[in-house]
Amino acid sequence: MTARKTAAPTPPAAAVSADAHWAATRERLLNRTRPIVRLTICDDHDAKQALAEARFVDQQAQDAADRDPGNEAAKAAHREAVAGLAQAQTAVDAASIVLRFQALDRKTYKELLAAHPPTEDQAEDGYAFNLDTLGPVLIAASSLDGITEDDATQFLDDWSQAEAEALLNTAFGVQREERMDLGKG
Structure with missing residues (x-):
């Protein structure tokens, strides 16, 4: 039995005219970057608690301002709560360590799994x-911050x-990060 070669299908003219921007769409698809996720570590319990409280105060002030749009005191209280929330967020950001992880290309990820x-x-x-054995290797391979396999092993052992x-789930999770929405056409 001989294999039959078939020519690459040519898209129908109607399809091409329906999407005259395919070249631009294709270019955007080819230039997509792989997903990146962040793991934020904040050991300052007081700063985290202050942020939670500031969020609560902001929500309460927003609700009060929404219930009575003409109330200038409620609007002023909301502005003050927004400023407090920003200050609390700045304190948490200053106390935090942010680790970034990027999905590996599919071939590299499959090779790591197989290894x-x-x-x-x-x-x-x-x-x-x-x-x-895979955890430290995957953490190091997907880290954008230079985490080494030795670092990853130490973190996994000591934390x-x-x-x-959470560290492992972040490194694995970014590999499965989905940025697509399968909706009805």
């Missing part, structure tokens, strides 16, 4: 890869369970 096969026990539990999981 870290599960142990027998992990495979029996349904895992497709070895999280213990609390919840914080280590």
Whole structure:
């Protein structure tokens, strides 16, 4: 049996005329950057609490101003709450460490997964890869801030369970970040 070669399909003229901007659309698609996500770490409990309180005060002031649009005192209170919220956010931002992670290209990600096969026990539990060996490698590979594999291993070993999981989930999550909306045409 011989394989039959077929010519590449030519889009129908009606389709081309319906989307005269395909070249520009295609160019935008080719120039998309891979997703980036941020993990924000703030160890200053007081600053985080002040921010939560400022958000609450801002929401209350906004509600009061919305209920009585002509009330100048409510408007002034809302402006003051907005300023307080901005100040609290600035304090949290100053106390925070922000780590950035970018999705790897699909081929690299698949190669990393394949390079870290599960142990027998992990495979029996349904895992497709070895999280213990892949985690630090993936964190380092997707970090935009220069986290090394050694750094990642140390963070995963030294941080609390919840914080280590947040770090891992961020590195894995960015690989699955979806920026598409499948709507009705």
